[in-house]
Amino acid sequence: MQVAVIGAGAAGCFCAVEIRRRLPYAQVTVFEAGPKALAKVALTGGGRCNLTNTFQDIKELEDAYPRGASVVKNAFKALSPEQTFQWWDNAGVPLTVQPDGCVFPESQDAMQIVRTLERLMRSSGVQLVCGHKVTRIHQDLQLEIDGLDEPFQADAVLLAAGGLKEDALRSLLPSSVAVTPTVPSLFTFKVPDSGLKALMGTVIPDARLELAGSGLSARGILLVTDWGLSGPATLKLSSYAAHVLAQSAYKGQVAVNWLDADPAQVREWTLEASSRQGRRQLSGYRPQGLSDRLWEHILKRAGADRSCKWAEIDKAQRARLEQALTNDLYPIDGRARFKEEFVTCGGVSLDAINPRTLESKTVPGLFFSGEVLDIDAITGGFNLQAAWSTGYMAAVGISGKLSHM
Ligand SMILES: Cc1cc2nc3c(=O)[nH]c(=O)nc-3n(C[C@H](O)[C@H](O)[C@H](O)COP(=O)(O)OP(=O)(O)OC[C@H]3O[C@@H](n4cnc5c(N)ncnc54)[C@H](O)[C@@H]3O)c2cc1C
Known part of the structure; x- marks a missing residue:
């Protein structure tokens, strides 16, 4: 059973680890276009990684997530900010809360987050393939990948490629997947x-x-x-x-x-x-x-x-x-x-996905998580929280789907 994750960012790596936890017999391969995994996470929060928030100052989820609050609400049912806190603590990364509600690793070092995810991917048997860009996802989940002679046939695919521009997304995805215009935010x-x-x-x-x-x-x-x-x-x-x-x-x-x-x-x-x-x-x-x-x-x-x-x-x-x-x-x-620091707003349309599983409505077996979706937030750790929660939710969806195969 082959699962392909496109993008070794926060959402992709988190999801890959969670799939292997649920389906130890599935082969999970993460394809990363860049030379290494989690390059952006290393830069977050000025190198300290503001990885979530207590949400103490947020009255309505829309105030933190101008786009995608309803899907984020579902994703929090799968993995809430409190459970995220616990997740990192269990992974050996104690967190600390600032008076403004922003949450950082106690070490104040984003590299601790990077190293922990890399370690968990290694120990759970996730394959990481860097320097290979996925150039096309076909309707039957066949992937065209730069530098590989043969297409890669997957049983499930997670697209977690971050804030891609509209054109890049359209050329990567089957035309049946709706994409909304992308513009910068923050x-x-x-x-x-x-x-x-x-x-x-x-x-x-x-x-x-x-x-x-x-x-x-x-x-x-x-x-x-x-x-x-x-x-x-x-x-x-x-x-x-x-x-x-x-x-x-x-x-x-x-x-x-x-x-x-x-x-x-x-x-x-x-x-x-x-x-x-x-x-x-x-x-x-x-x-x-x-x-x-x-x-x-x-x-x-x-x-x-x-x-x-x-x-x-x-x-x-x-x-x-x-x-x-x-x-x-x-x-x-x-x-x-x-x-x-910036994020992309717009991306894969939320109308194009099942909001409870993050699976495409038109391409069975294709899931999405992180910034590639039309979800983005204000500053304060909310964007990474969306990456963790949607990554987790997609892992539940993919595992549920493949366990019936
Ligand atoms: C400088 C900076 C600081 C930030 N600080 C914070 C912060 O402190 N707190 C916070 O909550 N948010 C912060 N953000 C936002 C946050 O980092 C992102 O929202 C989050 O990383 C998104 O995670 P992601 O996994 O969806 O995408 P990314 O982390 O962007 O990962 C996507 C990965 O996919 C790869 N990829 C893309 N296309 C392909 C392809 N076709 N084939 C293979 N691989 C591909 C990319 O190379 C990349 O590695 C910051 C952003 C920036 C730029």
Whole structure:
């Protein structure tokens, strides 16, 4: 019985180990196009591997997984984040939780994850074949592979090839498998604004960003860089708006709410400032949480005279100040990468698979897991968690199918 896994990444290696656990008599071969397995995992989390999350700050799964939350929900029934924690602990990798819910190996070393998966693949008898790219999957599960004279005939195939582009996926897969357009996610915004650039290095702990006209918004820490906006709030918005921004060629407007406050709250604050702090200059009294430098910038954006007293500002000036605090508009002119970290959104359409097994609806025996599916997440360990859980779910599906053969 032959199982072929395409791609020795997080999802493929995890799945291969789990198939052999269930079907020790099946021959499991992992084909990897690159020179070695798990190359990307070695780079994750800046070399520390943020391999999952406690989900403590996630109210709805859609907040972490803008695409694919319903399938991820099923996958968590097969392997939940808590069970993933246990899985790694059983494999000899104790984990540690950061205050923000991100989970890392205690060793803070992504190579421990790589070495553990490699060891488990070896000890369970998984065959790893590196430097061989699978170029075509046929309807009957025959694979064409670079560097092999003969096609490889499998009884089941897992496609875990990561974030391939739409064209590459279409040329690899039988035409009956639907593929959705692929675009990058998790990027920062280039903002050509000299005033903002002067704030480089400023960290705003609680901000809200909205892509103007889209209704899409994200809150969290905001970082001003020399090219524009970065930090968790920006990355989250880039994920929520990945398709919209791709369609507009990464041009648009972002509205910054520097306090993540409702306009009514801010109005109350400005009224109170005028009545209780009326003798102070605008520059001398600012909302809590804003640095001096940022407040001066906001006053400029509002066209306010910094030496004017709070008691002296008129209605129009008050409205401009409130606007600059809660709806400060900047142009977006392109995207930039975040520490080389990115994921692909789009891929194998979730309509093309059985959401309970991850098997293709049109190619029996062909399964999918990881980023190759139209599933992607915000930063924080959620993408790797999806790779582990969908890899596990596909292993259950493949084992169930082959055990009836
Ligand atoms: C720099 C960086 C840092 C990241 N950090 C984190 C993090 O800390 N936490 C987190 O949750 N997520 C992180 N991510 C995202 C996460 O790494 C991915 O979502 C995850 O690795 C996807 O796993 P995968 O197995 O689906 O794909 P991959 O890990 O991309 O593996 C796919 C494999 O398939 C191979 N392949 C492709 N096509 C073929 C073919 N035709 N034939 C044979 N082999 C093929 C590729 O060479 C690759 O090795 C990070 C991403 C990057 C780029």
